Amino acid sequence: MRIFKKISVLLMVFTVLLNISTFGQTLNVGEISAEPGERTDGFIIVPEGSDGEEVKIPLTVINGANKGPVLALTAAIHGYEYPPVIAFQRLITMIDPKQVSGALIFVHVANIPSFLKRTIYYGPHDWKNLNRVFPGKEDGTMSERIAFQITKEVIDQCDYLIDNHCGDGNEDLMPYLYCPQIGDANIDKVTKMMAENYGLPLAINEKGRPTDIKESVYAGNTAIVRGKPAITIESGKLGRTDEIDIKRVVTGTLNIMKVLNMIKGEPEIKAKPVWVQKYTIIRSEKTGIFYPLVSRADHVQKGQLIGYLTDFFGKRIQEARAPYDGIVLYIVATPPMSPGEPMASIGQF
Ligand SMILES: [Zn+2]
Numbered sequence: 262m263r264i265f266k267k268i269s270v271l272l273m274v275f276t277v278l279l280n281i282s283t284f285g286q287t288l289n290v291g292e293i294s295a296e297p298g299e300r301t302d303g304f305i306i307v308p309e310g311s312d313g314e315e316v317k318i319p320l321t322v323i324n325g326a327n328k329g330p331v332l333a334l335t336a337a338i339h340g341y342e343y344p345p346v347i348a349f350q351r352l353i354t355m356i357d358p359k360q361v362s363g364a365l366i367f368v369h370v371a372n373i374p375s376f377l378k379r380t381i382y383y384g385p386h387d388w389k390n391l392n393r394v395f396p397g398k399e400d401g402t403m404s405e406r407i408a409f410q411i412t413k414e415v416i417d418q419c420d421y422l423i424d425n426h427c428g429d430g431n432e433d434l435m436p437y438l439y440c441p442q443i444g445d446a447n448i449d450k451v452t453k454m455m456a457e458n459y460g461l462p463l464a465i466n467e468k469g470r471p472t473d474i475k476e477s478v479y480a481g482n483t484a485i486v487r488g489k490p491a492i493t494i495e496s497g498k499l500g501r502t503d504e505i506d507i508k509r510v511v512t513g514t515l516n517i518m519k520v521l522n523m524i525k526g527e528p529e530i531k532a533k534p535v536w537v538q539k540y541t542i543i544r545s546e547k548t549g550i551f552y553p554l555v556s557r558a559d560h561v562q563k564g565q566l567i568g569y570l571t572d573f574f575g576k577r578i579q580e581a582r583a584p585y586d587g588i589v590l591y592i593v594a595t596p597p598m599s600p601g602e603p604m605a606s607i608g609q610f
Pocket of ligand 1: 338339342426427429
């Protein structure tokens with residue numbers, strides 16, 4: 262049974278692999294260069310612009326000794342999301358380039374200004390959300406310049422992308438992933454295969470992401486509109502580095518390497534993910550203090566009060582209610598709230 266499953270997955274991957282390069286040569290990313298069978302650490306330089314000096318994004322390239330696809334992995338596009346950063350530190354020492362078919366590009370801390378200044382959602386130079394400005398601009402603001410370099414150096418050079426996130430510093434989040442489906446049968450099949458084999462308990466069937474290559478908005482979507490299957494992982498919460506959230510990323514990354522035949526072995530999966538067909542982000546209308554009434558992964562009923570906002574004098578000014586029966590994907594669990602910001606995300610099965 263397992264052999265048949267593996268063969269069918271490989272065939273599926275192969276149909277998409279037909280139009281991509283199999284790697285087995287020097288790989289140059291940013292300032293660094295890795296020969297087959299070699300691991301190299303270094304940086305992508307983001308040049309200075311009107312709002313700030315040059316910054317350096319740390320990355321590792323593991324160029325396998327054998328031919329295969331290029332898998333790119335990004336962490337900390339939101340700089341307060343830590344478990345993937347720690348997971349990458351482990352993965353780069355666990356993976357032996359001699360045993361790898363293809364290559365890996367690990368972007369350790371994509372949003373280095375946000376990481377070092379400890380900001381949530383937004384970069385400290387331009388107060389833009391890096392995961393809303395892809396594919397970026399070469400001469401834009403800091404977030405746009407970072408997006409441009411990641412698109413050019415990483416996404417344009419890969420065949421598959423896993424963009425790693427978690428609940429931001431304020432978000433109590435359950436583990437899940439976004440599986441975009443764009444209406445291209447080949448790409449959708451492989452993206453879904455990645456989603457099913459990563460090992461997370463819940464997957465969102467994501468439709469309706471932008472299709473314009475010049476306005477791809479999200480990192481994962483930037484890969485997809487360029488014909489490269491991509492999933493976005495959420496594992497972790499509230500600015501913490503819990504072992505369980507780190508391990509999930511380590512195991513999931515190795516699982517995807519296995520189904521792409523980059524290393525030997527079968528993915529470690531307890532169960533296929535439960536699929537969420539729709540989700541709604543409930544947003545704040547006002548400034549104030551937020552009081553959550555539910556936790557991540559709680560099941561909620563339509564109309565249930567899941568949190569409320571008060572003004573600075575304790576008067577209730579907005580109620581957040583579940584739009585349908587569903588599950589709490591995340592809820593903000595710290596007090597500050599500004600207009601337009603998410604209070605919670607509810608998924609529907
Ligand atoms: Zn994020």
